[in-house]
Amino acid sequence: MSRGRGIRLCSISMRGLSSSLLAATVGAMLLLSSNVSLGGEVTTSTDQHQFVVEGTTASELVRYMNRNAFEGDSGRAYANMHPDYQLSLTTEQAGGICRPSSINVNVALRLTLPVANTSAMGRITRALWTSFLAFARAHENHHKVTYIGCARAFVREAVRQSAPSCTELHWDIGQMLAEMAPECEASEQPFERSQAKLLRSLPLFRAAQSTR
DSSP, X not given: OOTTTOOEETTEETXXXXXXXXXXXXXXXXXXXXXXXXXXXXXXXXXXXXEEEOOSSHHHHHHHHHHHOEEETTEEEEEEEEEEEEEEEEEEEETTEEEEEEXXXXXXXXXXXXXXXGGGSOHHHHHHHHHHHHHHHHHHHHHHHHHHHHHHHHHHHHTTOOBSSHHHHHHHHHHHHHHHHHHHHHTTHHHHHHHHHHHHTOHHHHHHHHTO
């Protein structure tokens, strides 16, 4: 485990919560058709995974997470939300200009959250763990809302695009999506910084620190 990089909750670092860009995968499925009414749609799907954490006390839980944190998008992590923007584009050529007929983006999310056997914990530790898990869920849900918002903004901009050929238009819109993904991640940095003090001061980590 690299102490220099820290342990991240998604892109939140346990040491100063430095933020770096998540590597958002852009999957583009470009489909040609005609006579489709102009419009755009954003859909979402979530593939859920677990990071199994062992321990019955605050110190054991935190120690296990630090030692066994998985590789997230931006380093070792306790939780992670990874977006894959999947584009479906139809176009129509008319009067020497190609315009979108329909643009749809599916935001395929891969969510990983920590889980632990709470039945083996004491009442206080169980409450500390539940509080931490609620924080992790809220943090990742914020990312989900942001990713969906970015996809919707992309669709609103993409439907206004045009080009001399549909091949060029497909390329242009694909490039727009490729650029949107890291820009969307960059927009999360203020949120990541605002979470820094909250993460360091969570009751679970304070309790673990006090028993060292």
